[in-house]
Amino acid sequence: MKVSKLMLGLLLSCAALGIGAQTIIKFSHVVAADTPKGKAAEFFARKAAELTHGKVKVEVYANSALYKDKEEVEALQIGAVQMLAPSLAKFGPLGVKEFEAFDFPFMFDDTAELHLITQGPVGASLLAKLEPKGIKGLAYWDNGFKSFSANTPLKMPADYKGKKFRIQSSKVLEEQIRSVGGIPQVMAFSEVYQALQTGVVDGTENPISNFYTQKMHEVQKHLSITNHGYLGYAVIVNKKFWDGLPTDLRGQLEQAMKEATVYANKIAQEENDQALAGVRKSGKTIVYEPTKEERLALKKAMAPVHIKMTDRVGKETLQQFYKATGFDPTKL
């Protein structure tokens, strides 16, 4: 009797001190495990376990197993999951429209230009804008540049006319599709394969890593390597949960995130290259590399999106982006 009372006391004080209790972080995402984001999430989970000596367990849920696009941010805000890495386009619908600057067509020439934003003060100030929404931004993870696909060849802007393209929920992306006479169709990522298969939409845009791992090449005859816009992620956590973690644990998780970010950004291009090789090898989709002239024609056709959407996204943010990238839509 005496012993069990002692044990109970010990257990209760351990629980009060958090000793022995394991913190679970549910990390939900919508893409396949075998993608830049999927692999980086698994890397973070391993690092977190290692650096916290098992005090934190990160459970990764891939392929919209828990939530679809829009639902996942809401789930984070109410604390049903603790960590996500939504694409940057997902923050516009949340009311932080400045993030839609990332969606502007041809904004970045390459990843080095992108990193001037995501790894600099502008990127940090954008993440800070999420805090009033109960969200803390921890890092940016790369994916890559998007390409367009359809069942008919996509070379010149006229080839997009009258076709329905699935896009993420972004006013800038809607305008991008309209600029070439296409019909934008907002849809959750998990529904794209079926929509392409059944002809609900004619085409889509995504980095090749997403295109290939969702098997979209099975239901699209043509893929045009347009690299017309960027798609990448912000790793975010429920702010209340994060701020409530013991300082030492939070520090270890920050270190794990730092290492996962280096890893994510190192593998992103490789993963996209391998995915493209996979698409080519499948023989199911014709991969087309637009000529310089064709790409310029697309760039010119889409340039008015920048002017039209300036007020929505905000002049100040756009000027910061243009200053870093040197892009000038008025000079096309």
Ligand code: LMR
């Ligand atoms: C999409 O909806 O196309 C992307 O956000 C998917 C992703 O997370 O890469």
